Amino acid sequence: MNKLSMTVNGKPVTGEVEGRKLLVEFLREDLGLTGTHVGCDTSQCGACVVHVNGKAVKSCTMFALEAENADVATIEGQAAEDGTLNTIQQAFQDHHGLQCGYCTPGMVMSAAALLRDNPRPDADEIREYLAGNLCRCTGYHNIIRAILAASGQEVAPLAAE
């Protein structure tokens, strides 16, 4: 076992982990932060996206020990303490950017990383950035609309093109 400490959503945390413990397993099993999802075994779905030192990464494809002393942000840290959704989360709700919600934590964390780098992306840039986030329900149109809206841009009222 290895001792481990990091900051998660602004709070210092510590743990004791085997080498093979994935960051997503540390978040979910050791810290009880089950908002970060696991949708595949092949690093392809993006349900597990979190930020490590400000960068979007797949927490299923990184060992917990690789995040030693890092600053980690997960979906649980996105809403305010009182549960008020942040702009991106609210836009997903307003524009029906989710159905079952399984992909949503990863989508929101990827969108947050995108908007930090590129505050007013166009629809193509959003699609391109979300290449590694799969959604089995929505057909993506409403996710794109939600992110356009979250970045303060007008969105067409119709979902389908």
Next chain:
Amino acid sequence: MYDFEFDRPRTIAEAVDALRQEDAQALGGGQTLIPTMKQRLAMPSRLVSVREIAEMRFVRPADGMICIGGATAHATVAAEVAAVFPALAALAGQIGDPAVRNRGTIGGSLANNDPSACYPAAVLASDAIIATDRREIAADDYFQGMFTTALDEGELITEIRFPVPERANYQKFEQPASRFALVGVFVAQRAGGVRVAVTGASDDGVYRWVEAEEALTQRFHGDAIKGITVPEDGMISDLHGSAAYRAHLVAVLTAQAVAAAG
């Protein structure tokens, strides 16, 4: 996956020492190795993480060259070589998706030598040098077939040195499910001539399309390769594309790369 000992060396010398231990393996960005370990297709008893070794993370232009540390992330290459070697930056910026690019490293990609990976095409077409903890390997000697390279056991890629071509372009026909190249072609023109490297197509992994190189060295125009047929023998054939389809793409993408290299 099976458990393992985890080493986090701070220097190349420490990493090389750690890799001498039995059954030890380097961990770069983990974007290939971790999924492979989940499937138990790899089960090292010791992982030596090289991603945080500062002396392996850099992008340094030097006298017609661009030198990139072996543990440099794809996203860093995409951002930092854009001005000097735009074709390489564009290639790095098209690997997988943003999260993969934030973790995956150039050294990991080259050590892995996936037959559909992007970097091998750039390295081979640019005639780059792969520097390790013990020697320098020319691109032509480095790639030795699918998932096979000149690296010895425990040998670490510390740096890749690219001579910057006068004109270059990479065309990737993406396999949409994996986001790797179904076929990818990197064309590079230098004073000495043109080199064309093809990934994703051959059963032998990345290779140089010599007939096209000769024709394009004579005349750098897409028309120069018209009439050169690409044999489908030895091409990969799978549910994503037949051997004939891949052979066809090689010629199409080469012409597109030449046109885009301008």
